[in-house]
Amino acid sequence: MTATMLAGRLDVRNKTFAVEEVPVPEPGPGQVRIKVKAAGVCLSDVHLIDGSLNPLFLSSDKVTLGHEVSGVIDAFGPDVPAGWTAGQRVLLQAGERCGRCADCVRLVGACRQVRTRGVDYDGGWAEYALATHHTLVAVPDGLPFEQAAIIPDAVSTPWAAIVATGGAAPARPVGVWGVGGLGAHAVQLLRLVGAAPIIAVDPIGAARERALALGADLALDAAAPDLRDRVLSATGGRGLDLAFDMAGVAAVREQAVSCLAAGGRLVLVGLTPAPLTIAQSIPFSYFGQQILGHYGSAPEHVIQLVELARHHRLDLGGSISGTLPLAEAAVAVERLERKEGNPVRLVLTP
Structure with a gap:
């Protein structure tokens, strides 16, 4: 019998969102499976649901939302390099290179068609999520999962806008x-x-x-x-x-x-x-x-912020405006859309 899990799924055809039972994913070559501990709720998620944003590279009719994700390594697919261990605390980069454009093929320059987690492929509003090994970032023990989860995007996007674009x-x-x-x-x-x-x-x-x-x-x-x-x-x-x-x-x-x-x-x-x-x-x-x-951030910006948090230069303790169970993802979306309580970040905890 196939194991199942809860996942917050958006049907991009009719813009309907629901938390559903889906099969637990199996990691493929170069992938790891993450047991999700925390996942941020972003205004971009709201805009995906209301239709003002649309995936550019999604290959199916449904996608699991969530591009701000932290958790622990649960399982490995083949060809994952040594150095990662089961149970290790990690966060996930919010996207990855397409691997197909001219710059990716030549391994030079920035990817021209970056894929965004939870937009162009399944994200972390789920009990488990898959991630290519090079999108993993180790998280220090002193950084809570809720704070680690929001570093990709909620923190790294303004950081990259400030130090790189601006x-x-x-x-x-x-x-x-x-x-x-x-x-x-x-x-x-x-x-x-x-x-x-x-x-x-x-x-x-x-x-x-x-x-x-x-x-x-x-x-x-x-x-x-x-x-x-x-x-x-x-x-x-x-x-x-x-x-x-x-x-x-x-x-x-x-x-x-x-x-x-x-x-x-x-x-x-x-x-x-x-x-x-x-x-x-x-x-x-x-x-x-x-x-x-400006859009998003590069991998090094996330790594920089983790180091700043590790060395107590950056305190994200006040950024978590509330946590909700994954089953109440739709409630979190409504609260953010209404700006109820003027939140910085709401976080789902599977």
């Missing part, structure tokens, strides 16, 4: 629009790299208070009519070197551009299908400003 520098002014799951970590991480001042913008009072507690120098209401003036005042009249849209809201982008300094850059981290427009394009060109797209 190139944040010490003592340079930065703005963060949206202090939810991504933005809250962005404030912490900008503080870590020495950006100053850090200006957080959010329409929710509790989110602004959280931003200040996490290290923002100033927190502003997005609806404030004098927002741009206050940003200019806080930056000595020059504006922001960097602005991050962590919310994926079209109106945010226009407001953020208006606050940029000459040569300033807006980094788009939050995802939205809404068109990107620049109302005042002549000054945008005149002042040499830029808009940069």
Whole structure:
């Protein structure tokens, strides 16, 4: 008799989500099976369910959601290199190279068609998950599974946006629009790299208070009519070197551009299908400003964050806004969609 497990499955044809019983997967060549201990619930999961995001490379009609995953190694397929052991604590990278594009075949450059866990192939909203061995990252004993799970994406995406795409520098002014799951970590991480001042913008009072507690120098209401003036005042009249849209809201982008300094850059981290427009394009060109797209993170960014947590440079204890059993995954999605309790991250525990 085939062993079964619970898994949170999305039918991409009709956008229906349900926790179902499915067979426990068997690891193939180069794969390990993980007994999942924690899996984050991301706004991207909400958008997959509501249809505003769609998988690009999914080969079937259903997919197990969940790209933020931690657990312990349970079983090995053939051809897994030595060094990993059963019971070892790990987190999983949120995606992997396709292995098929020209750069993957030549083993040079970035993959052109990265596959995302829980989007393009089965993820970790399940009791067990499969992972290619090179997507494993060892987790120190002192890092709780709930915190380890959210490092890929919730923490690594803003980290990569800050240090790679944005190139944040010490003592340079930065703005963060949206202090939810991504933005809250962005404030912490900008503080870590020495950006100053850090200006957080959010329409929710509790989110602004959280931003200040996490290290923002100033927190502003997005609806404030004098927002741009206050940003200019806080930056000595020059504006922001960097602005991050962590919310994926079209109106945010226009407001953020208006606050940029000459040569300033807006980094788009939050995802939205809404068109990107620049109302005042002549000054945008005149002042040499830029808009940069950003998606996810590279493997080294996750490894860096695990090391920062290991050495107590990064505390994610306040990031876990609640835990729910896997069977209540739909409840977690609804809570996040309604922003109930203004969560940073909700976590499923199979």
